[in-house]
Structure formats: structure tokens, C-alpha cells
Amino acid sequence: MTLLLDIVTTAAILFIVSAGLLAIFGVLEIVNFAHGAWLTVGAYCAVVTGGLGLNPWLALPLAFVAGAVLGGVTERLIVRPLYARPLDAILATWGLGIVIGQLITLWFGRDVQFTENLLSGTIHVLGISYSLYRIFALAAALVIGLGFAFLLEGTRLGLSARAIIMNEPLARALGLDTTRIRLFTFMIGTGLTALAGVLLTPLTSVDPTMGVSWLIGSFMLVMVAGSSFGALAIACLVFGGAQVLVSTFISPILGGITVAVLSALVLRISSKGFARA
Amino acid sequence: MSDTPQSETKLALEGVTSGYGPVAIIKALSLSVRKGEIFALMGKNGMGKTTLLKTILGLVPARSGDIRLDGRSIVGAAPKVLIQSGVGYAPQEQPLFTDLSIRDNLRLAVRSDRELEAALEHVFVHFPFLRDRLTQKAGTLSGGEQKMLILSRALMLKPDLLLIDEISEGLQPTVIARIATALRAERNDRGTTILLVEQNLNFALDVADRWAVLKLGEIDDSGTAELGSRDRILDHLKI
Numbered sequence: 001m002t003l004l005l006d007i008v009t010t011a012a013i014l015f016i017v018s019a020g021l022l023a024i025f026g027v028l029e030i031v032n033f034a035h036g037a038w039l040t041v042g043a044y045c046a047v048v049t050g051g052l053g054l055n056p057w058l059a060l061p062l063a064f065v066a067g068a069v070l071g072g073v074t075e076r077l078i079v080r081p082l083y084a085r086p087l088d089a090i091l092a093t094w095g096l097g098i099v100i101g102q103l104i105t106l107w108f109g110r111d112v113q114f115t116e117n118l119l120s121g122t123i124h125v126l127g128i129s130y131s132l133y134r135i136f137a138l139a140a141a142l143v144i145g146l147g148f149a150f151l152l153e154g155t156r157l158g159l160s161a162r163a164i165i166m167n168e169p170l171a172r173a174l175g176l177d178t179t180r181i182r183l184f185t186f187m188i189g190t191g192l193t194a195l196a197g198v199l200l201t202p203l204t205s206v207d208p209t210m211g212v213s214w215l216i217g218s219f220m221l222v223m224v225a226g227s228s229f230g231a232l233a234i235a236c237l238v239f240g241g242a243q244v245l246v247s248t249f250i251s252p253i254l255g256g257i258t259v260a261v262l263s264a265l266v267l268r269i270s271s272k273g274f275a276r277a
Numbered sequence: 278m279s280d281t282p283q284s285e286t287k288l289a290l291e292g293v294t295s296g297y298g299p300v301a302i303i304k305a306l307s308l309s310v311r312k313g314e315i316f317a318l319m320g321k322n323g324m325g326k327t328t329l330l331k332t333i334l335g336l337v338p339a340r341s342g343d344i345r346l347d348g349r350s351i352v353g354a355a356p357k358v359l360i361q362s363g364v365g366y367a368p369q370e371q372p373l374f375t376d377l378s379i380r381d382n383l384r385l386a387v388r389s390d391r392e393l394e395a396a397l398e399h400v401f402v403h404f405p406f407l408r409d410r411l412t413q414k415a416g417t418l419s420g421g422e423q424k425m426l427i428l429s430r431a432l433m434l435k436p437d438l439l440l441i442d443e444i445s446e447g448l449q450p451t452v453i454a455r456i457a458t459a460l461r462a463e464r465n466d467r468g469t470t471i472l473l474v475e476q477n478l479n480f481a482l483d484v485a486d487r488w489a490v491l492k493l494g495e496i497d498d499s500g501t502a503e504l505g506s507r508d509r510i511l512d513h514l515k516i
Contacts, residue, residue, distance in 0.1 A: 162377065175356055175357040
């Protein structure tokens, strides 16, 4: 039973970490390689909140706003001129990620930072005692997934974003403000990624390079999922499950590369990955 | 073609040149469309008809010349601004979001959902079949139904100027008749000005007040829709 909960909650954490990257890739067709840096920015929002003696939960809205604002500036100044040059956008956002990491190092130093736990202790689930925080992460993933589903299916912004994904020239011809929709989408993606950074703090150490270790896994999951949040959820469940199984029964080191290796295999077999799911 | 008094002119193009990359598709073209007029622009494939509509809408930039809407220059204006100024567009190329429902396709035409119900009622007058099929995916409609949906979407904001690109292509005569009826009604009831790009000579002459033939980006001939126009236009359209 513990193994089952480990699989489900690991999938939830992978989904939380990857959702912002997918939002940006799905609509803008740009891979934001500064994704890891935004996770780090979010985690340091938790550090700042703790340092100021504020309620640790305040780090969540603070990180979302900080991530969204910084994302807005990044979209306007760096990404917008590169929409027609996606490879250059990868290089530019990769470089931006390095710059953000260095700036964080300048301000906070290289040392590992500690944050106050959002939740601690255990809870009885399905007859066993299990980490309360990991169950909370599962709930957070569901909220984020349902939130995205509502945003895409139930709002005009979501409808406009879907229209741009399907046929941007037609969307422009109908008078949709594609520039503004791209900006909002980027801001939502980066805001959500920073929020994910806060949610990671009880699970990982906080240091200026913490985001890098999550970047490759997120990138591979998004490549497998295409522009579909449903496909991302499936990819997280399948690959996250494999990661837990390999870590538990073979080697934690091999478990760490399971997501990347399986994603590469799936993309080798089908270039669209799970996007058809 | 610029012989219309300025006060009656809805849309005026003066020496407009536009194209893609180094190639000029529209070459120093001048054309005026009067308020409340249905104007048919005809020509063989590749003559620049679609490019001309895209240039008016700002989707293809005009390299030189001026385009005036109600006397105001609209060169450089974004499509969004023109749509909000009362321009409707029914494109020919990839004209629908086929994976979206009919309702969502129509919803994309209005600026806010508060305008949706009134706008829907307006298009249901012309095409009542849409009322009961709003949840159906646009891609599952027949070819004729899709064309009626494209026109409906362009009519949602009750435009003053309607740009229509080969709406009758591949349609049965009965569907073409329904579209012609809708266009006449929009013009007669609301005074809508319509610039109709067409290759279907019968349909174009049936609804239009005036016509012009486009050849390699320039106006080759023009006139009023009357007996005798047909043979004259056919001479230009011969392959």
C-alpha cells in the first residue's frame, strides 16, 4: 500500500513541477529552459517568507505573483522576439536560467537554505501511516489539474489559448489579441512554476541550483505529453510509477534517471508520445 | 476604379502594393467600394484576390499606397482593431477551428460572453440550423454547413464591412442560394457593405452591384452587374 501511495504522490509531484512548463510549451510552442530557475525562485520565496517570520503558506501566493511578474518581463524582453526562432528561444531561456541562478547566489549565497514545513506529520490512509505532506501534494496536483481544465475549457482566455494552439493565423484574423494571450499564458506558466518551487521545499534542499535537477525530467515529460494536460497526468503516473519501482527494487540512482530514459524510449517509438491519449 | 465620391465610399484602396517576401502580389491597386454596396472581385487562381483581402485586414502588410475605411487610413492597423471597428472576415483558408464546437467557434468572434446570446440570435435568423447544434464540433459539419458557420461567425458582430473569400467554392446551388439570401438581407436591412471575392460567376453577379476582375495583382476590368457583364467577365476568366 505504501508503494502505491508513493507512486501516486510521486506522479503528483512530477505533475506539479511540469505543469507550468507544459502551459508555456502547449500554447507558445516554446520550451522555457529557465523552468528550473523559476522553481528555484519559488523556493526562495519560501525562504524569504520564513526569514520575515510570515506564515509559510503566504509563500504560495507570493511565489505565484513573483513568478508571473518576472515571467511577464521575460516574455516581453526575451521570449517575444524569438517565437519564430524556437531553438534560439531555448538557448536564450537556458542562459536566463543561469543568470537567475547566479543572481540568487549573489543575494543568498551557495549554502543550502532551510524553510519551515508547510505541513508535517503523518496521516492514516488506507490502513497505513503516511506522510501528510505527500497526501497534500496529491491534493495540490488535483487542484492544479482541475484549475487548468477549468481555465482551458471554462474561460475565454482558455478558449483563446486553444484557438491559438489550433490555428494561430485564423485566431489573428478573428481579431484575437494573440500577443496578450501569449503574455498571459507565459505569466501563468512561470507563476505556477514558482508556486511549484514552494511546494517542493519540504521534499528537497533549497539551493541556487535546485531547479536544474528537476528541469530534465520536466522537459522529458512535457515532450511526451505534447500540449495535453491529460497526457501529462498519464505520463507522470506511468513514469513516476516506474521511477518509484526502480528506486525501490533496483537502485535509487537508476530510479533518478528512469523518467528521462523512459521518455526518450517513448519518443523514439512515437514522436507524439502520449499526446494521442 | 476610384471614381466614387469620397462621402459615399466605405472602403478605398489607393495605389496599394503588397505581397510576400520580395514578391509583389498586389501591384499599385486602386479600388473603392461604396457604403451599402456588394462588390464582387473576381479572377482566376493566383491573381491576388485572397492577398488583397488579407492586406485590407492587415494580415499582409501594405508596402505602399493607402487603404481608407470611412475616410480614415487603416494601413498598419492590427486585425483586432479593424474587427472591433466593424470589419467582418470570412476566410477561405483553414477557416474553422474544427476541433472546437460550433458555439466556441462563434464565441471567438465576440469580445465578451455578455455579447454572445444577442449575436447568436442575429445569426440564427439567417441560419437557424445552428441553434440546435451548438455543441457539435465544427469539423463534423458538412461542407455547406461549414461555409454557413464561417459566414455566421463573420456576422456575429454585425459588421459594417464584410470581407468574404470564395464562400461558394464547392457548394450545392441550394446552399449558395441560402448564403446569397443572407448577404442580401444584411445589406438591405443593415446597410452592410460587402466585398466578395469569388470565382463563381453566377453567384457573384446574382448578389453584386458592381464587379472587378483582378489579374496578376491589378484591376483588369470592372463594371456594374447587368446583362452583358457575364460574357465580359468570362473573357477574363478563360484559362
